[in-house]
Amino acid sequence: MTILQPTPSDTQTQVAKDYVNGVIATVKKRNPNEPEFHQAIKEILDSLVPVFEKQPKYMEAGILERLVEPERQIMFRVPWVDDNGKVHVNRGYRVQYNSAIGPYKGGLRFHPSVNSSIIKFLGFEQIFKNALTGQPIGGGKGGSDFDPKGKSDNEIMRFCQSFMTELYRHLDHDTDVPAGDIGVGGREIGYLFGQYKRIKNQFQAGVLTGKGVGYGGSLARTEATGYGTVYFVSEMLKDKGLDFEGKTIVVSGSGNVAIYAIEKAHQFGATVVACSDSNGYVYDKNGINLETVKRLKEVERKRISEYVKEHPHAEYYEGCSGIWSIPCDIALPCATQNEIDEESAKTLVANGVIAVGEGANMPSTLEAIDVFLNSDVLFGPAKAANAGGVAVSALEMAQNSARVSWSFEEVDAKLHEIMINIYQQSMKASVEYGHPGNLVYGANIAGFLKVADAMMFHGII
Numbered sequence: 001m002t003i004l005q006p007t008p009s010d011t012q013t014q015v016a017k018d019y020v021n022g023v024i025a026t027v028k029k030r031n032p033n034e035p036e037f038h039q040a041i042k043e044i045l046d047s048l049v050p051v052f053e054k055q056p057k058y059m060e061a062g063i064l065e066r067l068v069e070p071e072r073q074i075m076f077r078v079p080w081v082d083d084n085g086k087v088h089v090n091r092g093y094r095v096q097y098n099s100a101i102g103p104y105k106g107g108l109r110f111h112p113s114v115n116s117s118i119i120k121f122l123g124f125e126q127i128f129k130n131a132l133t134g135q136p137i138g139g140g141k142g143g144s145d146f147d148p149k150g151k152s153d154n155e156i157m158r159f160c161q162s163f164m165t166e167l168y169r170h171l172d173h174d175t176d177v178p179a180g181d182i183g184v185g186g187r188e189i190g191y192l193f194g195q196y197k198r199i200k201n202q203f204q205a206g207v208l209t210g211k212g213v214g215y216g217g218s219l220a221r222t223e224a225t226g227y228g229t230v231y232f233v234s235e236m237l238k239d240k241g242l243d244f245e246g247k248t249i250v251v252s253g254s255g256n257v258a259i260y261a262i263e264k265a266h267q268f269g270a271t272v273v274a275c276s277d278s279n280g281y282v283y284d285k286n287g288i289n290l291e292t293v294k295r296l297k298e299v300e301r302k303r304i305s306e307y308v309k310e311h312p313h314a315e316y317y318e319g320c321s322g323i324w325s326i327p328c329d330i331a332l333p334c335a336t337q338n339e340i341d342e343e344s345a346k347t348l349v350a351n352g353v354i355a356v357g358e359g360a361n362m363p364s365t366l367e368a369i370d371v372f373l374n375s376d377v378l379f380g381p382a383k384a385a386n387a388g389g390v391a392v393s394a395l396e397m398a399q400n401s402a403r404v405s406w407s408f409e410e411v412d413a414k415l416h417e418i419m420i421n422i423y424q425q426s427m428k429a430s431v432e433y434g435h436p437g438n439l440v441y442g443a444n445i446a447g448f449l450k451v452a453d454a455m456m457f458h459g460i461i
Contacts, residue, residue: 040362050445099138108142132426190211223264230332304316333364334359
């Protein structure tokens with residue numbers, strides 16, 4: 001009987017897999033009961049096996065062991081007083097994950113679901129997303145379990161001032177530059193920036209991004225994540241000889257990302273028939289009226305259910321997951337993590353979806369991603385498709401450093417170019433490392449290589 005010996009490539013593949021699995025096991029042991037963080041680690045690390053197979057130097061240098069461990073984690077209490085004089089205490093977080101290619105950069109999320117697992121998953125993803133933009137920014141994330149919903153402007157101001165009173169000592173335009181995320185928009189950034197300026201006695205415009213245009217913000221920053229997602233999906237479609245013209249689209253969410261994804265999709269000739277908030281979703285077969293959604297959400301701060309009062313032909317449904325049962329050509333999940341599970345993905349595929357672009361952070365479960373990829377659905381992963389927001393944040397930092405302001409058209413053109421480059425980088429890496437067209441692999445690998453090479457140059461730190 002002849003025993004077949006493994007070829008060198010087979011051996012190296014197994015070594016690479018064992019290495020990755022070992023790092024994943026260590027992460028889970030060191031960070032128990034953090035499912036979102038474990039999910040992000042597995043999704044990224046599994047796709048890096050081809051890199052370690054071809055370039056074992058990264059294993060020998062312990063790049064992965066260093067990369068999965070944040071450079072710094074900060075957790076603090078945030079006491080504040082409501083309008084009735086009652087004292088509340090929330091928990092604040094900032095994870096400064098990796099600064100190999102620039103200062104830590106990533107948003108602040110104010111939402112009751114925030115915990116260390118969510119902040120670490122977001123911060124880890126941010127490393128690769130930021131690297132893909134081509135801008136000199138590292139990865140970080142922060143936030144609090146504070147819920148801004150139902151709070152007065154004065155309550156939100158007092159919370160933001162208390163939050164920044166601790167966080168300020170960890171920030172600087174060359175160290176760590178936060179922005180907004182869920183629950184943190186222009187109002188909150190304004191209060192945070194005002195308190196930072198008050199404490200530091202300095203006008204450091206570049207220490208926060210997402211600022212108002214009147215005090216150092218960038219035009220097109222508000223639109224950037226939603227626009228960027230559509231620009232990325234447009235490139236995926238273009239490679240297949242397709243475009244947005246005449247396509248039916250479902251967009252989850254009705255916040256900043258969703259609103260401007262809808263706006264750009266409309267500009268590209270598509271019809272968006274549904275959007276949602278945390279309570280439920282609206283379906284408008286005639287096409288969502290964007291001006292109504294903008295007013296309800298950006299001005300009046302009301303629930304999306306109010307939409308049907310002005311558009312009685314539309315339908316409102318309680319609960320969020322049902323939105324993915326609406327037949328569409330393109331799905332843009334722009335709400336929150338894990339909103340598309342395996343069953344929702346199967347429903348989308350059965351209803352003929354041809355492309356999915358992730359506008360939110362990790363909105364598809366690992367099982368859902370497998371469904372899309374195995375069904376030949378064009379899939380734009382979050383760290384590539386939603387990188388437009390942080391890309392324009394970096395452009396805001398550049399304008400602040402030069403003390404100049406670019407026009408909306410200039411910033412939008414730069415954003416469009418960045419998203420095209422991200423798509424091309426991701427596609428190129430997917431081909432070079434044996435998974436042509438798989439943008440999950442491509443984006444992870446392209447981002448990793450840039451950060452890993454910088455870490456190699458810096459030595460063991």
